[in-house]
Amino acid sequence: xxxxxxxxxxxxxxxxxxxxxxxxxxxxxxxxxxxxxxxxxxxxxxxxxxxxxxxxxxxxxxxxxxxxxxxxxxxxxxxxxxxxxxxxxxxxxxxxxxxxxxxxxxxxxxxxxxxxxxxxxxxxxxxxxxxxxxxxxxxxxxxxxxxxxxxxxxxxxxxxxxxxxxxxxxxxxxxxxxxxxxxxxxxxxxxxxxxxxxxxxxxxxxxxxxxxxxxxxxxxxxxxxxxxxxxxxxxxxxxxxxxxxxxxxxxxxxxxxxxxxxxxxxxxxxxxxxxxxxxxxxxxxxxxxxxxxxxxxxxxxxxxxxxxxxxxxxxxxxxxxxxxxxxxxxxxxxxxxxxxxxxxxxxxxxxxxxxxxxxxxxxxxxxxxxxxxxxxxxxxxxxxxxxxxxxxxxxxxxxxxxxxxxxxxxxxxxxxxxxxxxxxxxxxxxxxxxxxxxxxxxxxxxxxxxxxxx
Numbered sequence: 001x002x003x004x005x006x007x008x009x010x011x012x013x014x015x016x017x018x019x020x021x022x023x024x025x026x027x028x029x030x031x032x033x034x035x036x037x038x039x040x041x042x043x044x045x046x047x048x049x050x051x052x053x054x055x056x057x058x059x060x061x062x063x064x065x066x067x068x069x070x071x072x073x074x075x076x077x078x079x080x081x082x083x084x085x086x087x088x089x090x091x092x093x094x095x096x097x098x099x100x101x102x103x104x105x106x107x108x109x110x111x112x113x114x115x116x117x118x119x120x121x122x123x124x125x126x127x128x129x130x131x132x133x134x135x136x137x138x139x140x141x142x143x144x145x146x147x148x149x150x151x152x153x154x155x156x157x158x159x160x161x162x163x164x165x166x167x168x169x170x171x172x173x174x175x176x177x178x179x180x181x182x183x184x185x186x187x188x189x190x191x192x193x194x195x196x197x198x199x200x201x202x203x204x205x206x207x208x209x210x211x212x213x214x215x216x217x218x219x220x221x222x223x224x225x226x227x228x229x230x231x232x233x234x235x236x237x238x239x240x241x242x243x244x245x246x247x248x249x250x251x252x253x254x255x256x257x258x259x260x261x262x263x264x265x266x267x268x269x270x271x272x273x274x275x276x277x278x279x280x281x282x283x284x285x286x287x288x289x290x291x292x293x294x295x296x297x298x299x300x301x302x303x304x305x306x307x308x309x310x311x312x313x314x315x316x317x318x319x320x321x322x323x324x325x326x327x328x329x330x331x332x333x334x335x336x337x338x339x340x341x342x343x344x345x346x347x348x349x350x351x352x353x354x355x356x357x358x359x360x361x362x363x364x365x366x367x368x369x370x371x372x373x374x375x376x377x378x379x380x381x382x383x384x385x386x387x388x389x390x391x392x393x394x395x396x397x398x399x400x401x402x403x404x405x406x407x408x409x410x411x412x413x414x415x416x417x418x419x420x421x422x423x424x425x426x427x428x429x430x431x432x433x434x435x436x437x438x439x440x441x442x443x444x445x446x447x448x449x450x451x452x453x454x
Contacts (some may be wrong), residue, residue, distance in 0.1 A: 050359075064135060064160075065338060066338075105123065111171055135163040195325040195327075224297065
């Protein structure tokens with residue numbers, strides 16, 4: 001009695017080992033139908049576990065703002081700034097000062113960050129976590145001009161972002177705003193402090209030069225009086241008296257502000273004593289010492305001229321430094337300006353749930369397919385003609401074609417008609433649904449051109 005055997009190929013080829021079935025989709029479909037349990041169970045388990053993990057994974061929100069390094073508004077030819085360091089260097093210094101241990105701990109305590117983790121973390125681990133969550137990075141403006149000026153190349157536009165990652169979007173925006181506030185305050189304090197320190201240094205230098213100049217005046221006047229000459233070359237006999245009166249008036253004014261031990265008060269007292277000693281009459285110098293006294297006087301005059309030039313240069317620098325200090329205090333020099341304030345984000349930056357879900361399903365499918373093919377390779381059942389040829393001499397195998405009955409032919413015809421009718425019903429149902437439920441085609445095309453379907 002003849003019986004149809006469910007072989008996966010036919011004996012109509014050459015009687016030899018054939019591997020052409022590996023290129024046929026029906027071969028893999030037959031494996032999937034036969035090993036569906038090994039394909040489905042790993043797929044369901046891994047997909048379910050991965051989907052649950054992706055959905056349970058807490059979201060992380062990033063709130064960030066942008067700060068622009070704005071160049072000086074007043075032309076530098078008119079007023080030169082006191083702080084001349086590069087903006088990139090100052091930003092790095094400000095970043096390091098803002099991200100110090102004390103600042104980060106203060107921010108974490110202020111906003112009660114990471115309450116679940118802080119009980120299990122040390123202070124160092126908390127600081128490391130804060131540094132990982134805080135994001136301070138430069139932003140590339142992507143400006144590509146064909147012709148850029150030399151000033152633009154030397155002083156490029158700098159924009160950097162300040163952000164913070166956290167599970168709560170509102171708290172993330174608050175912490176980001178706190179970081180930006182600290183950065184702006186640190187920059188203002190740093191620039192103002194540098195300008196003030198420069199002015200104080202130059203003020204002390206001018207006062208020192210003025211003290212030395214006054215002392216030289218006293219020495220020159222004493223030598224002139226000792227030689228029987230006027231105290232000054234141009235002012236006459238009343239110049240020492242007027243200078244002495246000015247020093248006494250300045251001493252009275254400074255004594256109201258400083259104590260007697262202050263260096264400035266002591267210097268004024270020494271100058272007054274020197275002027276008073278120089279004003280007392282003295283005898284004529286011996287004839288042998290006239291040449292030495294004249295040479296000493298000329299040397300003091302030359303020294304005074306050089307000192308006067310240094311004093312004038314220091315006074316000019318002091319005036320420029322005070323202008324620069326006022327420039328910094330009024331925030332008219334290079335400054336940091338907020339161009340985008342941190343706000344509460346609406347969408348998390350991680351996890352990327354669609355990508356993770358796609359990766360999970362791909363991994364689940366790969367695991368199921370791998371297990372299925374492993375089971376198929378270890379199965380020694382005969383399912384193809386090549387399997388028969390591997391154990392039986394091909395001369396003993398004779399292919400017998402299958403003869404379909406009339407009932408089987410009628411059933412094949414009915415099945416084709418049934419599939420055709422089913423496809424026709426589905427097409428009609430889809431067209432009817434599109435006609436009754438979808439908007440007109442011209443309206444859909446107009447929305448698509450306007451980008452409303454994005």
